[in-house]
Amino acid sequence: MNSKVLRLNKAGTPIAWLSWQETTTLLVKDLVIWSIGDTIYTVKGGYSKTGRRSSLDLPSIIACDGKVDNHAFTPALSNGLLFARDQQMCMYCGLEFPVKELSRDHVIPTSKGGQDRWTNCVTACRRCNNRKSDRTPELANMQLLAVPFAPNRYEFFYLSNRDVLADQMEFLKARFSPNGSVFA
Incomplete structure (x- = not known):
């Protein structure tokens, strides 16, 4: 079972x-x-x-x-949960990909002070992540399709x-x- x-x-x-x-x-x-x-x-x-x-x-x-x-709950960020949250969809081009073709993108790059947390990370295909490079979506002229968020406890259990x-x-x-x- x-x-x-x-x-x-x-x-x-x-x-x-x-x-x-x-x-x-x-x-x-x-x-x-x-x-x-x-x-x-x-x-x-x-x-x-x-x-x-x-x-x-x-x-x-x-x-x-x-x-x-009753404490606030924020699950640890992992690629598996991030890709599941975003339904294996690139948050830039909107296409779905197999997990092996996905990557974690930092909306505000870590080199520019962005943090490795749920609210700054989205799923991106390798092509879009390479195109965005070390820039913000605005500087790369790329639009985010969804606002990144940290899943609550119930969403985490679903994911x-x-x-x-x-x-x-x-x-x-x-x-x-x-x-x-x-x-x-």
Whole structure:
């Protein structure tokens, strides 16, 4: 089974993507305080004296008790997440490319004081990145197609899992930030 279970804290904030084994452990230890979503897998157990087989339905989203972290969340910037945020589209020419043909572009080049952070980085094809070179988009006469933004926690969890199920997507998407226009 490739599908992951979305683990939340008791406030409904995403904490982790879990395997079916990790989810089973939390359910059996009675550490899940609530769950939502469809059953994504049924774990079959052993047989009782009466010949009945035990089973455990795994929901797609579970919440566990524990500390609620209300601190601001900014995920670490990586090319994989950046390219996913921008949907593998060059933010200059608007064409989609395979990952191996993409690069990270600093809107304000690092040599000009720009920082390596979400709000200063976009996905660019190698051709556009070379054309822009060590200049701002204005100086290179190139227009950005979208404003770079840092994904919130919910957007990060969407970006970090290739196989998000429909009910998980519905839960996460309802909490996407308005500036996350790429996800619309």
